[in-house]
Amino acid sequence: xxxxxxxxxxxxxxxxxxxxxxxxxxxxxxxxxxxxxxxxxxxxxxxxxxxxxxxxxxxxxxxxxxxxxxxxxxxxxxxxxxxxxxxxxxxxxxxxxxxxxxxxxxxxxxxxxxxxxxxxxxxxxxxxxxxxxxxxxxxxxxxxxxxxxxxxxxxxxxxxxxxxxxxxxxxxxxxxxxxxxxxxxxxxx
Numbered sequence: 206x207x208x209x210x211x212x213x214x215x216x217x218x219x220x221x222x223x224x225x226x227x228x229x230x231x232x233x234x235x236x237x238x239x240x241x242x243x244x245x246x247x248x249x250x251x252x253x254x255x256x257x258x259x260x261x262x263x264x265x266x267x268x269x270x271x272x273x274x275x276x277x278x279x280x281x282x283x284x285x286x287x288x289x290x291x292x293x294x295x296x297x298x299x300x301x302x303x304x305x306x307x308x309x310x311x312x313x314x315x316x317x318x319x320x321x322x323x324x325x326x327x328x329x330x331x332x333x334x335x336x337x338x339x340x341x342x343x344x345x346x347x348x349x350x351x352x353x354x355x356x357x358x359x360x361x362x363x364x365x366x367x368x369x370x371x372x373x374x375x376x377x378x379x380x381x382x383x384x385x386x387x388x389x390x391x392x393x394x
Contacts, residue, residue, distance in 0.1 A: 266295065270391035275302060278379040284317070286387050287370040293393040296363040296371065298347025301338035302384040309334040309383075312375035314346065319368045328363065334375065338383070347388070364392065 276285050288294045299314075301307070314329040329346060331337065337345040346363070365371050373385070 265392075267391045267393075271297070272389060274387045274389070276385045276387065277381075278373070278375075278383045278385060279381065281375050281378055283373045283375075285314075285371045285373055285385065286365060286389060288365040288367050291367045291393070292391065293367065294365040294389045295392050296346070296365060297388040297390060298386075299345050299373075299388075300347065300386050301343030301345065302386045303382075304339055304341060304343035305380075305383075306335050306339040307380040307383045308377060309338065309379050310376045312373060314363075315372045315374055316365070317370040317372055325372065325374075345385075365389075 274286055276283065285299070286294065286296070310333070312331045312334050313327050314331075315325040315327055318324055318326070331345060334345060337343070363371075371387075
């Protein structure tokens with residue numbers, strides 16, 4: 206077997222089209238016996254080729270990958286952002302595009318695994334969304350101070366893993382003119 210037969214599919218195929226389980230199965234038959242050392246070298250080359258193409262940043266933000274997504278809220282449950290299969294996104298901030306009092310009262314950010322809104326995992330609770338959305342910057346989540354008050358950043362960065370969705374549940378329906386800006390960047394693509 207030629208080493209390139211294993212390396213080329215990983216080098217020239219988009220990560221979104223590769224099933225990670227198939228890579229796991231490929232290594233199951235390899236044992237550290239003298240007759241399999243060539244196979245171990247091949248697996249090592251395959252792994253390095255995969256990392257070189259799909260994870261060149263070693264978990265650091267991928268340069269020039271920051272984006273802004275605008276979401277107009279409607280109703281009490283809204284999907285804000287979804288990560289594609291085998292992609293990891295870092296949420297930098299969520300803010301009201303036009304700071305104003307929108308009549309939301311309380312709410313929470315949720316993760317929907319595999320985009321399934323029947324399962325929801327709360328990750329951050331907003332006590333008073335109105336005050337945040339009405340502030341000068343409108344920042345509801347992110348590394349920013351709220352008009353000189355304490356930073357409103359949760360203790361940990363917020364990552365969205367492949368296939369998952371980020372949602373916002375509010376106690377009351379928002380004003381139909383409310384638009385949230387989600388600023389995010391890619392960690393793995």
